[in-house]
Amino acid sequence: MKFSVEKIVHGGCRLGLLHEVGKLQSVTVETPLCLLHTKAGSAPNLSMDTLGYIQNLPPIALMPLNLLAEHHETLEEYKKGIADFTAMKDFLICCSLQDPCTAVPSGYNDKTSVALWGRAGKMKVDPELFVKIQEAFQPDWFQCLGDSDTNKDSSKKRSKKAVDNTLNFLDEILKRRKSSEILQQSSVFGSIEGGFNQFERERSAKETAARGVDGFAIEGFQSDGQEFRQFHEKEFTDILGLTLKHLPEDKPRMMLGVWRPDSVLQAVSAGIDIFDSSYAYSVSEKGRALVFDFDYHKKHWESITDDDGSENSKNATTTGRGFSVDLKDSRYKDDFSPVLKGCGCYTCKTYTRAYLNHLLTTSELQSGVLLMVHNLHHYFGFFEAIRQSLREDKFQQLQQLIDGHSRSPSADR
Amino acid sequence: HSALSLKVLAECPVTKARACEMILPHATVNTPVFMPVGTQGSMKGLVPDQLRDLDCRLILGNTYHLGHRPGPELLEKAGGLHSFMQWDRALLTDSGGFQMVSLLDLAEITEEGVKFKSPHDGSMMLLTPEHSIGIQNAIGADIIMQLDDVVSSTVTGPRVEEAMHRTIRWLDRCLAVHKRPHDQNIFPIVQGGLDEDLRRQCARELVKRDVPGFAIGGLSGGEEKQHFWRMVTVSTDELPNNKPRYLMGVGFAVDLVVCVALGCDMFDCVFPTRTARFGCALVSTGQINLKNKTFAKDFQPIDKDCPCSTCQTYTRAYLHTVVTFETVACTLLTVHNIAYQLRLMRSMHESIIAGQFPEFVQTFFKDMFPKKNYPDWAVDALSSVNITLL
Ligand SMILES: [Zn+2]
Numbered sequence: 068m069k070f071s072v073e074k075i076v077h078g079g080c081r082l083g084l085l086h087e088v089g090k091l092q093s094v095t096v097e098t099p100l101c102l103l104h105t106k107a108g109s110a111p112n113l114s115m116d117t118l119g120y121i122q123n124l125p126p127i128a129l130m131p132l133n134l135l136a137e138h139h140e141t142l143e144e145y146k147k148g149i150a151d152f153t154a155m156k157d158f159l160i161c162c163s164l165q166d167p168c169t170a171v172p173s174g175y176n177d178k179t180s181v182a183l184w185g186r187a188g189k190m191k192v193d194p195e196l197f198v199k200i201q202e203a204f205q206p207d208w209f210q211c212l213g214d215s216d217t218n219k220d221s222s223k224k225r226s227k228k229a230v231d232n233t234l235n236f237l238d239e240i241l242k243r244r245k246s247s248e249i250l251q252q253s254s255v256f257g258s259i260e261g262g263f264n265q266f267e268r269e270r271s272a273k274e275t276a277a278r279g280v281d282g283f284a285i286e287g288f289q290s291d292g293q294e295f296r297q298f299h300e301k302e303f304t305d306i307l308g309l310t311l312k313h314l315p316e317d318k319p320r321m322m323l324g325v326w327r328p329d330s331v332l333q334a335v336s337a338g339i340d341i342f343d344s345s346y347a348y349s350v351s352e353k354g355r356a357l358v359f360d361f362d363y364h365k366k367h368w369e370s371i372t373d374d375d376g377s378e379n380s381k382n383a384t385t386t387g388r389g390f391s392v393d394l395k396d397s398r399y400k401d402d403f404s405p406v407l408k409g410c411g412c413y414t415c416k417t418y419t420r421a422y423l424n425h426l427l428t429t430s431e432l433q434s435g436v437l438l439m440v441h442n443l444h445h446y447f448g449f450f451e452a453i454r455q456s457l458r459e460d461k462f463q464q465l466q467q468l469i470d471g472h473s474r475s476p477s478a479d480r
Numbered sequence: 481h482s483a484l485s486l487k488v489l490a491e492c493p494v495t496k497a498r499a500c501e502m503i504l505p506h507a508t509v510n511t512p513v514f515m516p517v518g519t520q521g522s523m524k525g526l527v528p529d530q531l532r533d534l535d536c537r538l539i540l541g542n543t544y545h546l547g548h549r550p551g552p553e554l555l556e557k558a559g560g561l562h563s564f565m566q567w568d569r570a571l572l573t574d575s576g577g578f579q580m581v582s583l584l585d586l587a588e589i590t591e592e593g594v595k596f597k598s599p600h601d602g603s604m605m606l607l608t609p610e611h612s613i614g615i616q617n618a619i620g621a622d623i624i625m626q627l628d629d630v631v632s633s634t635v636t637g638p639r640v641e642e643a644m645h646r647t648i649r650w651l652d653r654c655l656a657v658h659k660r661p662h663d664q665n666i667f668p669i670v671q672g673g674l675d676e677d678l679r680r681q682c683a684r685e686l687v688k689r690d691v692p693g694f695a696i697g698g699l700s701g702g703e704e705k706q707h708f709w710r711m712v713t714v715s716t717d718e719l720p721n722n723k724p725r726y727l728m729g730v731g732f733a734v735d736l737v738v739c740v741a742l743g744c745d746m747f748d749c750v751f752p753t754r755t756a757r758f759g760c761a762l763v764s765t766g767q768i769n770l771k772n773k774t775f776a777k778d779f780q781p782i783d784k785d786c787p788c789s790t791c792q793t794y795t796r797a798y799l800h801t802v803v804t805f806e807t808v809a810c811t812l813l814t815v816h817n818i819a820y821q822l823r824l825m826r827s828m829h830e831s832i833i834a835g836q837f838p839e840f841v842q843t844f845f846k847d848m849f850p851k852k853n854y855p856d857w858a859v860d861a862l863s864s865v866n867i868t869l870l
């Protein structure tokens with residue numbers, strides 16, 4: 068994997084290019100990038116049929132290892148790797164350790180292994196097993212074993228142990244990878260750990276960078292599967308800033324999680340390059356549709372519509388609404404307008420809010436399909452807007468627009 | 481002036497099976513046809529484009545559920561169910577009566593209609609023939625059903641006869657209030673329990689009305705299969721050749737093949753879509769449950785001859801890893817199971833046209849029962865229409 072920063076904008080935002088990634092050597096992917104989040108090899112609720120309705124899919128799918136590890140013997144026998152097995156052959160596969168939107172139970176990691184929680188329960192994975200699994204999966208890139216079982220309340224001792232364990236895992240995995248013919252194609256991301264301990268964070272960053280990995284996964288701030296919203300805490304931004312300072316410029320930085328749009332922009336400002344789409348899934352699970360505006364080209368007041376679909380007056384801004392609307396709300400029962408006016412996705416071109424409201428109130432599976440199609444389309448569109456704004460030096464305009472939504476009293480929903 | 485025209489393309493010279501083309505306001509449908517059930521205006525996670533890809537042309541909605549949510553007023557505002565759910569092909573709705581009697585404990589049937597306690601707010605409600613047709617007119621399906629007096633197929637005695645006569649009286653009330661005969665076809669329902677004479681009497685009475693097609697009801701409710709097939713064949717004997725015959729609630733592959741041989745054209749059943757939720761896939765030998773460990777390392781598709789997108793894309797082993805955990809598995813198996821049903825019906829249609837239907841039936845049964853342990857009732861039913869299983 069090669070990575071180059073094309074442009075640094077507005078302090079620390081990086082517009083970058085990923086190339087020579089795994090099996091699709093010719094594909095070049097721009098960052099900031101949002102990976103397609105999957106569960107057990109499929110984008111939640113979507114088959115290859117319905118996934119195909121989304122026009123602006125990224126070429127890389129994220130496959131959390133915890134949901135697939137228990138099937139490694141099947142994959143070993145299958146021989147053609149996880150992309151083929153899950154019918155995701157058209158995607159590059161990034162294998163993360165944990166599912167970003169599932170809480171990871173605390174207290175099960177130790178010196179020799181990390182606990183992965185799958186359908187069958189807990190699986191203790193040490194570096195030897197980890198490499199064996201990756202050999203069966205053959206991902207284009209994978210995140211190394213890491214002890215991310217830390218948060219704001221973790222002691223200094225726990226944070227230190229997390230960093231020590233993770234570095235030991237990394238050394239062991241890199242050693243084993245050297246002698247693995249099959250894994251020469253796969254890029255390796257090291258996990259940066261250390262909870263909220265500044266010293267340990269810096270140590271983790273420096274030591275991991277010194278080991279010559281292809282990129283970095285920033286971990287260990289949160290593992291509850293909830294929305295990531297720590298940027299308003301100075302402690303968090305300080306530590307993240309110091310961590311990233313020690314990482315080489317020419318390597319990508321990935322930080323997985325359920326990211327609200329305002330948090331994404333703050334993370335981009337801090338210098339994060341790679342995200343995932345689990346936010347779109349988490350919003351869909353709540354029966355909500357993303358409606359936030361990221362078209363920073365147009366003047367705010369020109370064509371903003373309110374939650375109820377009515378055109379607002381000239382001086383209206385987007386501050387009136389949050390990032391998403393609750394389509395279960397009875398106000399949409401007889402609303403025959405699309406989920407989001409002007410949206411080009413399959414759901415919005417085909418269905419009304421009233422129909423979505425009906426599907427949600429009757430708990431029909433199709434609601435999850437239609438919401439995922441819209442929410443993924445919207446979230447990937449948002450990332451395209453981020454890259455565009457960086458290219459055009461208009462990141463601040465985009466940030467203003469998004470801040471308008473996050474100041475809304477309904478932004479928390 | 482009916483909104484339905486039926487062209488009989490071929491009749492099996494041996495059995496009572498026929499292959500027809502049925503022209504409905506929203507689609508031309510080849511029969512024999514299986515209609516997947518999209519109870520609440522949605523097909524279990526499939527979008528209409530996926531149904532169109534399967535060449536599905538006629539699906540079923542349930543009036544009881546749709547009448548409650550989203551309700552007839554909203555459906556009228558939406559321009560009918562076709563427009564609401566973006567399904568531009570044909571639809572059929574039931575009357576709502578059967579769902580009430582089967583789903584609700586407190587249903588009570590009087591001459592006026594079906595009295596029931598709302599499961600939503602506990603109030604007493606009444607579904608009359610007039611209400612049922614009113615709701616179905618608002619839904620706007622191509623084919624709608626009369627409200628019938630449903631008696632469990634295991635009940636015997638004077639109640640069965642009462643229900644049969646009431647069904648005929650209710651048909652006349654339904655016909656009197658049906659507002660859209662120009663674009664909605666109302667089907668009466670042959671009742672009469674497991675009594676041959678009552679069935680005949682009912683069918684003869686219904687046939688006197690000018691209706692576009694007929695349904696055979698009150699079966700497939702746990703009665704003995706020997707009774708079941710006899711009631712089917714008695715009913716089809718009485719029904720005219722130039723109108724479609726819809727056998728309600730039947731959808732197991734074996735039942736479909738036998739009842740096509742007995743002269744039925746249309747079928748519906750929740751089974752193929754419901755069983756998908758539990759990880760079951762329909763195959764020529766019956767069904768397989770993909771939850772089963774034996775499929776963990778089975779890298780074949782569910783059915784290598786099946787053209788559905790699930791079989792073209794996924795292995796049994798992959799489906800094994802997601803069944804009953806990920807919602808996508810339900811969708812994938814539903815696609816396959818609907819594809820299986822439609823393919824079975826299409827094969828029957830083609831074999832009737834080719835004059836090969838009896839051979840088709842023999843091969844089908846050999847695949848389904850490789851040990852030739854054919855069920856007695858099927859052997860008897862088929863021999864009544866001159867087919868001997870090999
Ligand atoms: Zn949309």
Ligand SMILES: [Zn+2]
Pocket residue numbers: 782783786787788789790791792815816817819
């Ligand atoms: Zn199939």
